[in-house]
Amino acid sequence: xxxxxxxxxxxxxxxxxxxxxxxxxxxxxxxxxxxxxxxxxxxxxxxxxxxxxxxxxxxxxxxxxxxxxxxxxxxxxxxxxxxxxxxxxxxxxxxxxxxxxxxxxxxxxxxxxxxxxxxxxxxxxxxxxxxxxxxxxxxxxxxxxxxxxxxxxxxxxxxxxxxxxxxxxxxxxxxxxxxxxxxxxxxxxxxxxxxxxxxxxxxxxxxxxxxxxxxxxxxxxxxxxxxxxxxxx
Amino acid sequence: xxxxxxxxxxxxxxxxxxxxxxxxxxxxxxxxxxxxxxxxxxxxxxxxxxxxxxxxxxxxxxxxxxxxxxxxxxxxxxxxxxxxxxxxxxxxxxxxxxxxxxxxxxxxxxxxxxxxxxxxxxxxxxxxxxxxxxxxxxxxxxxxxxxxxxxxxxxxxxxxxxxxxxxxxxxxxxxxxxxxxxxxxxxxxxxxxxxxxxxxxxxxxxxxxxxxxxxxx
Numbered sequence: 001x002x003x004x005x006x007x008x009x010x011x012x013x014x015x016x017x018x019x020x021x022x023x024x025x026x027x028x029x030x031x032x033x034x035x036x037x038x039x040x041x042x043x044x045x046x047x048x049x050x051x052x053x054x055x056x057x058x059x060x061x062x063x064x065x066x067x068x069x070x071x072x073x074x075x076x077x078x079x080x081x082x083x084x085x086x087x088x089x090x091x092x093x094x095x096x097x098x099x100x101x102x103x104x105x106x107x108x109x110x111x112x113x114x115x116x117x118x119x120x121x122x123x124x125x126x127x128x129x130x131x132x133x134x135x136x137x138x139x140x141x142x143x144x145x146x147x148x149x150x151x152x153x154x155x156x157x158x159x160x161x162x163x164x165x166x167x168x169x170x171x172x173x174x175x176x177x178x179x180x181x182x183x184x185x186x187x188x189x190x191x192x193x194x195x196x197x198x199x200x201x202x203x204x205x206x207x208x209x210x211x212x213x214x215x216x217x218x219x220x221x222x223x224x225x226x227x228x229x230x231x232x233x
Numbered sequence: 234x235x236x237x238x239x240x241x242x243x244x245x246x247x248x249x250x251x252x253x254x255x256x257x258x259x260x261x262x263x264x265x266x267x268x269x270x271x272x273x274x275x276x277x278x279x280x281x282x283x284x285x286x287x288x289x290x291x292x293x294x295x296x297x298x299x300x301x302x303x304x305x306x307x308x309x310x311x312x313x314x315x316x317x318x319x320x321x322x323x324x325x326x327x328x329x330x331x332x333x334x335x336x337x338x339x340x341x342x343x344x345x346x347x348x349x350x351x352x353x354x355x356x357x358x359x360x361x362x363x364x365x366x367x368x369x370x371x372x373x374x375x376x377x378x379x380x381x382x383x384x385x386x387x388x389x390x391x392x393x394x395x396x397x398x399x400x401x402x403x404x405x406x407x408x409x410x411x412x413x414x415x416x417x418x419x420x421x422x423x424x425x426x427x428x429x430x431x432x433x434x435x436x437x438x439x440x441x442x443x444x445x446x447x448x449x450x
Contacts, residue, residue, distance in 0.1 A: 129323035132287050136317045137336035138387065151326060 003201075011206035021182075022203060026210055029187035032100055033168040036107035041160055044112050048119030049145055053131065063120060069113035074106075078176030081106045085177060098179035103187070106173035111163035118162060122155025123148060154225045161225075165218050169211055238263050238390055238422050239311065240296035244304075246279055247291065253279055254290070255446035259424070261391055266413075266423040268433050271443025277426035278320075281393040284424070285317035314390040320399055322380030324368035329360055329379050332368045336387045350386055358382040358412060374405025381412050392416060394425040398432050406432060 014022050051059055083089050085097040096102045130151045134144035149156060171189035178185035180194060188207045195204040237260045244257040253276040259267070269277050282288035286308040293304035297311060324332050333354055337347045355361045358378050363371060368379055377397060384392060397413070398406045413436055417423055427433060430440065441448040 127323060129319050129321075130325070132282075132317070133319070133323045133325075134335075135287060136285050136312075136315070137383065138313050138339040139336070140339070143339075147325065 007201040007205050010202035011204075011209060014203060014206045015209065019206075022206055024183055025186055025188055025191045025207060028100070028183075028185070029168060029189075032103045032174075032187060033107060033164060036104045036167055037111060037160060037164045039104070040108045040111050040115060040163070044115030045119050045149065045156065048116050048123055049148070051116070051120050052123045053145075063117070066113045066117045066120070070117055072110075072113070074110060074170040074172030075176065076172075077106055077109050078173040081109065081173065081177050097177060098181060098185060100178070100185055102177040103174050103185060106177050107167040107170065110170060110173060111167045114163040114166055115159055118159030119156055122152045122159055125155060126152045158222055158225055161218050161222055165215065168214065235262060237261060237296070241284060241304075242294040242296065242301075243292055244280065244283055244290050245292040246276070246283060246288070248279075252446055254283075257446070257448050259284070259448070261422040261424065263390070263422055264417060264420045265439070266417050266425065266433070266437045268430065268437035268440045269424065269426045269443065269448070270428060270430060270440065271426075275443035276446060277443060278395050281317055281395055281424060281426065284391070285315050285393055286312035287317060315393065316384040316387065316389040316391070317393040318380050318384060318395060318397065320396040321373075322377055324371075324376055324379055327368060328365050329368050329371070330355070330364045332379055333360070333383050333386055335383060340387070354382045354386040357385065357415075359408075372405070374401055374408065377401070377405065377409055378412065381409070381416070385412075385416060389421065391422045391424070394423065396427055397425060398427065398429065410436065 051063055081102065082097065084091050085094070085102055086092055087097075096105070126148050130148050131144055134147040135141075139147060169189060171193060174180070174185070174187050174190045175193065178187065178190060180186050180190040186194070188211055192204045192207050192211075195201070195207075239261045241257070241259045241261075244254050244259070245252070246254040253274075257276075257280060259280070261267070269280070271277050279288055283290045283293065283304070290304055294301050295304055295307050295311070296302075297307055325335060330351060334347060334351045337350060340347075342350065352361075355364050358381065360375070360378060360382060363375065368376065371379065381397075394413075398409055401409065410432065413423065413425075417436065425433065425437070430437075439450075441450060443449075
C-alpha cells in the first residue's frame, strides 16, 4: 500500500514538474487522437445523416453493422491495419507502419462506427419538422442538413466526445501500428503498458492520472451537455 | 376568377397499401383561399406536403406557365414559391429574429436589404417586442405568428397551412385570422386544412371535403 502511495507521489511530482519526456507522450496522444476525430467526424456525420434521410435498400442492415462494430476489439483493427501496411501488405510501399499517420488511420477506423451509430441515433431523435421546415423555407439540401445538425448539436457533440474518449484510451492499435517509439509514436496507453512491464510504476501512474482526469472532464462535460439537451427539449 | 396560378391534377398517394389520395385535382388562384376539411388521416396534410414538394406522390401533374408537366420535373422549380406550415410550427433554436430571417439567406437580397425586410416583417406581425427572445419559449399563439412571419417575409405565391388555429385560445385565433386576411389580400393563394370551418368564415373562398381520398365540394 505504501509502495502505491510513494509511486503516486512520484507520479504527481513528474506531472507537476513538467517532465519533458512525460509531457511529450501526452502531447503525442492528444495530437494523434485529435487528428483522428477531426478527420473522421464530417464523413461519419454525413453517413449518419444519409442513413437517416436516405431512401435506399439495406439501411437497417447497415445500421446494424455499425452498431456491431461498436464493440470491435482494438487489437483486431490493429492487426488488420498491420497486415495492410506491413512491407508485404498492399499498402507497404507507403511506409506508414510505425508512424503517427498509421495510428491516426487506425483510430479513425475505431471511432468511425461510434460516430456513425451515435450520430445516427442523435439525428433520428430530431424532429422531422426541422428538415421539412428548412426545405420549405428554401434552404438547399446541404443547408437543411446543417440545420438538422444544429438542432441536435448536443447529441452529436456527445457522440464526438464518446468517440474521442474511446480512441485516446485505446492501446491495441497504437501498439501494433505505432510501435511505441519514444518521442514519435509512444502515447499515453502504450507508455503505461511499457513502464508497467519495466516496473516503472510512477510514470505509468502519472500517465494514468492524465487519462483519468480526461475521462472525468469528458464525463462532467457530457453531463453538462445532457442537462442542456433536456433544458432545450 | 383570374387564371389559376398553379393546377395540380390527378394526385395519387398511398401508404402501406392503403390509397390516401385518389385522383385529386386542386386549382390555386392568386388571392384565393381554399379550406380543406376531413377526418384525421384523410390525407389533408399529405396533400399539402405533396404540393409543397415534401412528399412524393405516386402520380401527379402540374399545369404551370400554360403547360402540363409531371410533378417530378417541375416541383423543384416551383417549390420556392410555395411554403408549408406545420400544425405545430417548428421554430429553430435561436431568437425570433433569427427565425424570421432564416429563409432570406437563400434569396438574392444583400445583408442590408435582409435586415430591412426583417424589421418590416416583425412590425407587420407585431413581433418587434419579442424579436430578441428565444423563439422556443414563446406561447403557441406567438410561435404561430413567428412562423407566419417567417413565411410571409419570403413573399411566397402559395401558402399551405395545416390546422393553423388548432388548440389556440380566442385571442391568438383572432390575431392569426388577421394575419391570414392580410396575406390573402396581398395576393397569396392560401390552402388551409381545418376541422373548424367556422374559424374561416369570410376568409375561405372555396371549401372542399375529403371523402374516401377524393375532394368533394
